[in-house]
Amino acid sequence: MLLFTIVLVAVGILALFLYVQHKAKQKREADAAHYGGPVDPFADTDENALRGDPRRLTAGDIVDAYGKSLVVRGSLRLSEGDYTWDEHFLDTGAEVRRWLSVEVDPDIEMVLWEEIKGHDLTPGATTIEHDGVTYRSVESGTAKYRGEATTGLPATGTVDYHDYTAENGEKLAFERFGAAGKWEASTGLRLDRNQVVIYHQSGSS
Numbered sequence: 001m002l003l004f005t006i007v008l009v010a011v012g013i014l015a016l017f018l019y020v021q022h023k024a025k026q027k028r029e030a031d032a033a034h035y036g037g038p039v040d041p042f043a044d045t046d047e048n049a050l051r052g053d054p055r056r057l058t059a060g061d062i063v064d065a066y067g068k069s070l071v072v073r074g075s076l077r078l079s080e081g082d083y084t085w086d087e088h089f090l091d092t093g094a095e096v097r098r099w100l101s102v103e104v105d106p107d108i109e110m111v112l113w114e115e116i117k118g119h120d121l122t123p124g125a126t127t128i129e130h131d132g133v134t135y136r137s138v139e140s141g142t143a144k145y146r147g148e149a150t151t152g153l154p155a156t157g158t159v160d161y162h163d164y165t166a167e168n169g170e171k172l173a174f175e176r177f178g179a180a181g182k183w184e185a186s187t188g189l190r191l192d193r194n195q196v197v198i199y200h201q202s203g204s205s
Contacts, residue, residue: 053200054102054196055086058072058200062198062199062201063088063090064199065195071091072149073091074149075149076145077145080144085101086103099112100113101188108193110193111189116186116187119185123140124162130172133166135171136164136165138163145159158177159176159177170189171187171188171190172186172187172188173185173187
């Protein structure tokens with residue numbers, strides 16, 4: 001009798017294991033169909049389903065970050081060689097405007113940028129100090145961009161960039177649109193994915 005009970009328990013555990021594996025396979029196949037191919041097993045598609053997918057942001061979508069709601073007014077789709085990333089122009093409708101960059105390298109990284117007004121900073125040095133914070137150069141280059149909706153920029157063009165990061169994780173970025181443009185500077189805060197909710201408004205989810 002004891003042996004029979006053990007066998008039944010083992011069969012039950014095996015059946016449960018096979019069921020879980022089957023459901024996981026179904027989810028991978030559904031994700032592959034949705035995203036157009038094999039999906040990274042570490043990609044948090046559940047969180048994207050619950051909180052919205054930053055990779056699918058487009059004009060009209062709403063970004064809730066740390067209790068503040070901002071609407072995407074337009075986007076820049078950037079590329080440098082094989083690497084691509086997005087920058088989204090956000091507006092609260094109350095004269096609070098920010099840019100949100102979204103990169104996948106390999107995980108999703110979102111940084112909320114605030115422009116530095118009236119600065120006299122220029123990129124190029126190994127380190128730059130601003131407001132008592134020392135930033136170190138991490139990368140620079142030139143990318144092509146394509147604009148969507150409202151960005152305040154031509155529909156297509158190029159942008160020179162130079163990125164810096166401080167030891168505490170704060171970011172400083174320079175961008176110059178077009179060879180004759182002036183350097184724009186912004187400080188950036190990397191967003192915690194758990195503190196961001198995206199409401200897709202135009203079927204982009």
